Amino acid sequence: MNVNVVLTRPDGRNDQLAARALAAGWQPLALPALAIRPLVQPGQCMPKPGDYDLVVFVSRNAARLYLDLLVGQSSGQAWPERTLAATVGRSSAQPLYDSSFIQDAQIVHPDSTARNQDSEALWQCLEPRLPAIRKVLIVRGESGREWLGEQCERMGIDVDRLALYRREPTLWNSSQAAALSQAMAVPESCVFLLTSSESVDAIHANISRLGLSRAWGRSRFVAIHERIASRLQSVLGATGNVEPPMVKVCSPSDDSIFLAISQMASR
The missing domain is CATH 3.40.50.10090 (Rossmann fold)
Known part of the structure; x- marks a missing residue:
């Protein structure tokens, strides 16, 4: 067949x-x-990673778009050493690894062998680090699950959300x-x-x-x-x-x- x-x-x-x-x-x-439609244009101001302890990218598109915008505004500055970058899985982290902008040791995500690569699995990876996290930026699409942000807020962590794209049928x-x-x-x-x-x-x-x-x-x-x-x-x-x-x-x-x-x- x-x-x-x-x-x-x-x-x-x-x-x-x-x-x-x-x-x-x-x-x-x-x-x-689905088609990916960017919501932020080059040159627009956006939150900087140095203002956060953790930046979470909910998808590969979120990571790719944010890094493209950041590189255009950073004038060659590296990713801050104190700021972690997290994704829900190894696949969505690929733009971070490919960028050479972030040290591998600063990238957090569930192992590729994990049964699920999602917000719940990422939360388990972050739990040991939570005492040092006070402010989080979640980079995402225009819509999506709120679970991870809500978990952070329940722990008393300040959460900002940045919508970079819209998914259109x-x-x-x-x-x-x-x-x-x-x-x-x-x-x-x-x-x-x-x-x-x-x-x-x-x-x-x-x-x-x-x-x-x-x-x-x-x-x-x-x-x-x-x-x-x-x-x-x-x-x-x-x-x-x-x-x-x-x-x-x-x-x-x-x-x-x-x-x-x-x-x-x-x-």
């Missing part, structure tokens, strides 16, 4: 997985579910729709990558518009968190799909995603 791998991360985040899928003999189809064009319709002629051959609850909703909106809802329920899925898999279950259930979807949950690293796709493709 020909395997079609539908990659739904934003533009620029699907290329490596697409190349690996093609090398494995699968047919990759890049259909970004994409509308797949006619050529993308035609490619997807062709791939879903055999729904069981399609493996969809799901990387956020918002992307599940955005994908479902496109699927419904194209009249592919019934076939979508028979496809296979790889989700990078249990919450995303639960959102998929809810969306499919609301459209009348009574059978539970075939979902594999994995960590957000490309290696883990590729392995999960391989497992779903071989079923």
Whole structure:
């Protein structure tokens, strides 16, 4: 059976997985579910890391956008030695490691082998350091979970929040729709990558518009968190799909995603 791998991360985040899928003999189809729209333009003032004990980046996009803006304003100054930089997982920390702007020892995130890479796992990593943390900056999208900030505030820590981007649902064009319709002629051959609850909703909106809802329920899925898999279950259930979807949950690293796709493709 020909395997079609539908990659739904934003533009620029699907290329490596697409190349690996093609090398494995699968047919990759890049259909970004969400578009990233920056909310802060170069030159605008923004909070500086030296004013905080900890800067938390909730996603790879948050880290990338903040560092791009900071490098443009810092005149070559290094990241302050007293300020920690934290992310919810190894994948979202990659822009920090790649930047050479922050020392590795200042970067905190759950280990890549952790079952979940999320706010709860990050909180466990931060707990031993909390006595030294008095002020936190959370760099995020326009919307998202408030759990980590609320936990900090319950501990008496001052929390500032900086929204750097908006995630907007994409509308797949006619050529993308035609490619997807062709791939879903055999729904069981399609493996969809799901990387956020918002992307599940955005994908479902496109699927419904194209009249592919019934076939979508028979496809296979790889989700990078249990919450995303639960959102998929809810969306499919609301459209009348009574059978539970075939979902594999994995960590957000490309290696883990590729392995999960391989497992779903071989079923």
